[in-house]
Amino acid sequence: MTEIAHPETFRGLPVFTLPEPGDRHATPLPDADSVAWRLDCLWNEDNPFADLWPRFLDLVDSTRVRALLLGPWWHDEYEPLRPVLDRILADADRFPALRALFLADVVSEECELSWLEMTDITPCVEAFPGLTELTVRGCGDGISDTDRLSLRPFRHDALTTLRFESGGLPGSVVRAVGASRLPALERLELWLGVTQYGGDATVADLAPLLSGAAAPRLRHLGVQNSEIQDEIAAAVASAPVVARLDSLSLAMGTLSDTGAHALLDGQPLTHLSELDLHHHYLTEPVQQRLRVALEPHGVRLNLDGPDDWDPEYDETRYVAVDE
Known part of the structure; x- marks a missing residue:
C-alpha cells in the first residue's frame, strides 16, 4: 500500500x-x-x-x-x-x-x-x-x-x-x-x-x-487513484469547476496518453498553480507536450511515474493504492 x-x-x-x-x-x-x-x-x-x-x-x-x-x-x-x-x-x-x-x-x-x-x-x-x-x-x-x-x-x-x-x-x-x-x-x-x-x-x-x-x-480538486482516470480527465477537460481552481490532481491512477490529450485539447489549464499527474502512464512525447503547454505559465507539473513500470516490457496499468 x-x-x-x-x-x-x-x-x-x-x-x-x-x-x-x-x-x-x-x-x-x-x-x-x-x-x-x-x-x-x-x-x-x-x-x-x-x-x-x-x-x-x-x-x-x-x-x-x-x-x-x-x-x-x-x-x-x-x-x-x-x-x-x-x-x-x-x-x-x-x-x-x-x-x-x-x-x-x-x-x-x-x-x-x-x-x-x-x-x-x-x-x-x-x-x-x-x-x-x-x-x-x-x-x-x-x-x-x-x-x-x-x-x-x-x-x-x-x-x-x-x-x-x-x-x-x-x-x-x-x-x-x-x-x-x-x-x-x-x-x-x-x-x-x-x-x-x-x-x-x-x-x-x-x-x-x-x-x-x-x-x-x-480551490483544489483531486479526483485520483482511479482505473477510469482517462474518462475522468476527459470530463475534467470541459468541467466548469476547473476555471475557479488553483490546483488540480488527477494523480495515482491509470492516466494514459488518451487522457492527457483530452486535457491538452480541452479548456485552458494555464491559470493553475499546480497540476499533479504523478503515477501516470504517459509516453515521453506527451509528457513533453504538457511541459511546453503549462510550465512557461508557471504551472508546477508533477509527472513522476510509477517506479516499477516500463512501457517497453509491461503494458499493465494499475492504481497507486488498492488493497
Missing part, C-alpha cells in the same frame, strides 16, 4: 500519540490545544478503546482539543468502527474547539486500507458543526453493508477540507458529496480506487462536483 503514511502534522499541529498506560518513558503531556491528538490501541492488549477513551478524557482538557486522529481502535482482531465512533460522538459536546478529525489513521502494517471496517460517517459532520477538516481512510470491501463506508447528503457551513483515501470508494459516497451543500469547502480529494475493492464510482457520479454547484469556493 503506497502513498499511505501516518501524518506528522494535522491541521498545522504536530501529531502526538497519547502514551500507553504505565509508559515509564512518557514525557509530560503537551497542552491540549498545542497538538493533534492521536489515539492508538494496537500495540498494547491492556489498552482497549473502552479504556483508552475515558483515560483520554480524564488526562486531556477536551474543551481545548483542536484536532483528533483515530488510529487503530483494536488490538488483535479487526473490529468495526461503528461502536468506537458511537462512543466518540456520544461525547461530542465535550469538544467545542474541535476543528479537524482523521478517521482511521492506519497504515498497511496495521491493516490494509480496503480491509478497514468502516461505517456511515455522516454523524461526524452532524455532531461537529465547527469542523473545518475531515479525512476518512478506508472503505470496508468484502464485509457487511453496515461495516462499509457510507455517507448521506449533508450541509456543513464550516468544512473547508474534505478528503477520502480509499482503494475502492463507493459511488454512493461520491454521489452524497455531490448532493451535499458545502459553501466553505476549498479542498476536496477523492481516491476512487478499483472495482475489485468496491470502487464503483462513475464519471456521471462526479458531474455535480465537476459543475461546481456543491462547493462554490472550491
Whole structure:
C-alpha cells in the first residue's frame, strides 16, 4: 500500500500519540490545544478503546482539543468502527474547539486500507458543526453493508477540507458529496480506487462536483487513484469547476496518453498553480507536450511515474493504492 503514511502534522499541529498506560518513558503531556491528538490501541492488549477513551478524557482538557486522529481502535482482531465512533460522538459536546478529525489513521502494517471496517460517517459532520477538516481512510470491501463506508447528503457551513483515501470508494459516497451543500469547502480529494475493492464510482457520479454547484469556493480538486482516470480527465477537460481552481490532481491512477490529450485539447489549464499527474502512464512525447503547454505559465507539473513500470516490457496499468 503506497502513498499511505501516518501524518506528522494535522491541521498545522504536530501529531502526538497519547502514551500507553504505565509508559515509564512518557514525557509530560503537551497542552491540549498545542497538538493533534492521536489515539492508538494496537500495540498494547491492556489498552482497549473502552479504556483508552475515558483515560483520554480524564488526562486531556477536551474543551481545548483542536484536532483528533483515530488510529487503530483494536488490538488483535479487526473490529468495526461503528461502536468506537458511537462512543466518540456520544461525547461530542465535550469538544467545542474541535476543528479537524482523521478517521482511521492506519497504515498497511496495521491493516490494509480496503480491509478497514468502516461505517456511515455522516454523524461526524452532524455532531461537529465547527469542523473545518475531515479525512476518512478506508472503505470496508468484502464485509457487511453496515461495516462499509457510507455517507448521506449533508450541509456543513464550516468544512473547508474534505478528503477520502480509499482503494475502492463507493459511488454512493461520491454521489452524497455531490448532493451535499458545502459553501466553505476549498479542498476536496477523492481516491476512487478499483472495482475489485468496491470502487464503483462513475464519471456521471462526479458531474455535480465537476459543475461546481456543491462547493462554490472550491480551490483544489483531486479526483485520483482511479482505473477510469482517462474518462475522468476527459470530463475534467470541459468541467466548469476547473476555471475557479488553483490546483488540480488527477494523480495515482491509470492516466494514459488518451487522457492527457483530452486535457491538452480541452479548456485552458494555464491559470493553475499546480497540476499533479504523478503515477501516470504517459509516453515521453506527451509528457513533453504538457511541459511546453503549462510550465512557461508557471504551472508546477508533477509527472513522476510509477517506479516499477516500463512501457517497453509491461503494458499493465494499475492504481497507486488498492488493497
